[in-house]
Amino acid sequence: xxxxxxxxxxxxxxxxxxxxxxxxxxxxxxxxxxxxxxxxxxxxxxxxxxxxxxxxxxxxxxxxxxxxxxxxxxxxxxxxxxxxxxxxxxxxxxxxxxxxxxxxxxxxxxxxxxxxxxxxxxxxxxxxxxxxxxxxxxxxxxxxxxxxxxxxxxxxxxxxxxxxxxxxxxxxxxxxxxxxxxxxxxxxxxxxxxxxxxxxxxxxxxxxxxxxxxxxxxxxxxxxxxxxxxxxxxxxxxxxxxxxxxxxxxxxxxxxxxxxxxxxxxxxxxxxxxxxxxxxxxxxxxxxxxxxxxxxxxxxxxxxxxxxxxxxxxxxxxxxxxxxxxxxxxxxxxxxxxxxxxxxxxxxxxxxxxxxxxxxxxxxxxxxxxxxxxxxxxxxxxxxxxxxxxxxxxxxxxxxxxxxxxxxxxxxxxxxxxxxxxxxxxxxxxxxxxxxxxxxxxxxxxxxxxxxxxxxxxxxxxxxxxxxxxxxxxxxxxxxxxxxxxxxxxxxxxxxxxxxxxx
Ligand code: MSP
Numbered sequence: 414x415x416x417x418x419x420x421x422x423x424x425x426x427x428x429x430x431x432x433x434x435x436x437x438x439x440x441x442x443x444x445x446x447x448x449x450x451x452x453x454x455x456x457x458x459x460x461x462x463x464x465x466x467x468x469x470x471x472x473x474x475x476x477x478x479x480x481x482x483x484x485x486x487x488x489x490x491x492x493x494x495x496x497x498x499x500x501x502x503x504x505x506x507x508x509x510x511x512x513x514x515x516x517x518x519x520x521x522x523x524x525x526x527x528x529x530x531x532x533x534x535x536x537x538x539x540x541x542x543x544x545x546x547x548x549x550x551x552x553x554x555x556x557x558x559x560x561x562x563x564x565x566x567x568x569x570x571x572x573x574x575x576x577x578x579x580x581x582x583x584x585x586x587x588x589x590x591x592x593x594x595x596x597x598x599x600x601x602x603x604x605x606x607x608x609x610x611x612x613x614x615x616x617x618x619x620x621x622x623x624x625x626x627x628x629x630x631x632x633x634x635x636x637x638x639x640x641x642x643x644x645x646x647x648x649x650x651x652x653x654x655x656x657x658x659x660x661x662x663x664x665x666x667x668x669x670x671x672x673x674x675x676x677x678x679x680x681x682x683x684x685x686x687x688x689x690x691x692x693x694x695x696x697x698x699x700x701x702x703x704x705x706x707x708x709x710x711x712x713x714x715x716x717x718x719x720x721x722x723x724x725x726x727x728x729x730x731x732x733x734x735x736x737x738x739x740x741x742x743x744x745x746x747x748x749x750x751x752x753x754x755x756x757x758x759x760x761x762x763x764x765x766x767x768x769x770x771x772x773x774x775x776x777x778x779x780x781x782x783x784x785x786x787x788x789x790x791x792x793x794x795x796x797x798x799x800x801x802x803x804x805x806x807x808x809x810x811x812x813x814x815x816x817x818x819x820x821x822x823x824x825x826x827x828x829x830x831x832x833x834x835x836x837x838x839x840x841x842x843x844x845x846x847x848x849x850x851x852x853x854x855x856x857x858x859x860x861x862x863x864x865x866x867x868x869x870x871x872x873x874x875x876x877x878x879x880x881x882x883x884x885x886x887x888x889x890x891x892x893x894x895x896x897x898x899x900x901x902x903x904x905x906x907x908x909x910x911x912x913x914x915x916x
Pocket of ligand 1: 421432435436643700
């Protein structure tokens with residue numbers, strides 16, 4: 414099965430922030446999970462470089478748009494390894510191959526009769542790069558997202574006949590119940606659709622920083638159409654000697670934030686249909702992370718959380734784990750450094766890190782690092798039955814927090830098992846040798862299977878644990894408790910996975 418997942422592409426008008434990190438991490442978890450399942454996986458991310466938001470920021474900073482984009486795209490690219498995020502390709506919308514393909518596809522939309530020349534009169538937000546329709550506007554003609562005053566635009570543009578796709582989009586929503594998740598986002602998209610679609614500007618004559626319109630060189634494409642097409646164009650040139658379009662299109666999941674829902678759930682499928690292409694299979698809308706005070710993160714409030722501050726202090730695994738555990742994925746929620754520190758010590762260091770270290774240390778000490786006995790405790794095994802299927806079902810529904818919680822309940826169960834069985838007492842009693850074998854084999858197998866399941870969330874720590882257990886395989890077929898059939902495994906002790914912070 415092929416699995417093609419994307420993040421939205423980031424505007425290069427500012428610095429990468431926690432919102433970008435959040436989306437990249439969530440997408441990376443799903444990509445790693447599908448790779449584990451041996452799905453033919455492709456994970457795309459990148460930068461959105463054209464249009465007003467970038468041109469304005471470049472000008473304000475005294476740069477040409479291209480120089481500005483080059484400078485900032487590097488920062489977005491450099492963030493990814495700091496987060497343990499491993500995409501298969503990083504697209505920049507200023508790539509010449511992207512631009513060429515945008516022209517090809519939109520020329521097809523034109524040739525298919527979905528483009529006409531008209532005059533746009535209405536409200537426009539330069540920060541969103543969005544032409545707002547009347548019911549999207551706050552009192553005083555302000556942007557509902559940026560709260561700034563909108564500008565009244567009056568310009569001659571080419572329009573895309575979005576209205577022609579009303580019934581096709583209704584059918585798409587009806588036929589594909591999973592098209593937009595979670596349900597709240599789906600309702601919002603359906604409400605927008607029910608309001609009746611109006612045609613939208615496809616080109617702009619006022620800007621030069623964009624992809625030139627092939628049938629009229631005095632226009633560039635409106636940045637949103639250029640940007641949305643990245644998901645399609647990237648496949649044609651991500652690999653030097655292969656066009657991956659057939660292999661991966663249509664996309665399985667576009668991961669986006671709630672502020673860009675209309676573009677992805679309405680404009681995007683309509684544009685693809687207009688070009689004779691298949692719409693994506695799914696769009697998942699994650700929530701917004703807020704400051705610890707529950708307010709919108711902002712420089713002036715000083716309530717932001719910088720992803721690199723977290724990774725420097727606690728590591729990439731800790732940031733990944735924290736973000737997906739602290740806030741139900743798909744909802745908004747507050748985050749802050751104190752909460753990171755709490756989960757780091759209570760959950761990563763104590764629950765998982767200690768469990769792994771203790772298991773390895775006890776096998777080293779009581780069995781000279783050898784767990785040749787594979788007989789595990791049937792009662793404990795029963796509590797793990799079906800866990801891989803439960804976790805993959807949660808992840809298929811993009812319930813990252815729910816899947817992680819299922820795993821964590823078993824991490825806690827194994828800690829209770831240690832306390833119940835007291836292997837250190839069994840070790841003192843020769844008559845209990847067989848029982849100790851079973852307890853140690855059960856712990857080895859429990860930690861191993863949980864580490865395979867946790868691998869997409871905390872890849873660095875789990876890889877260390879699995880190597881130390883003598884079972885480095887992260888394949889999902891090895892995720893069930895009891896699948897490790899090798900007759901012997903030699904373990905190695907490891908230093909603390911999540912060390913205490915120096916006082
Ligand atoms: N360039 C457009 C997307 C084009 S996709 C064809 C864009 N870029 S952005 O840089 O402004 O936002 C990138 C992503 O970050 C969006 O999905 C947005 O919702 C998300 N987030 C921005 N702030 C966020 C939080 N505070 N919390 C979580 N995600 C947020 O929009």
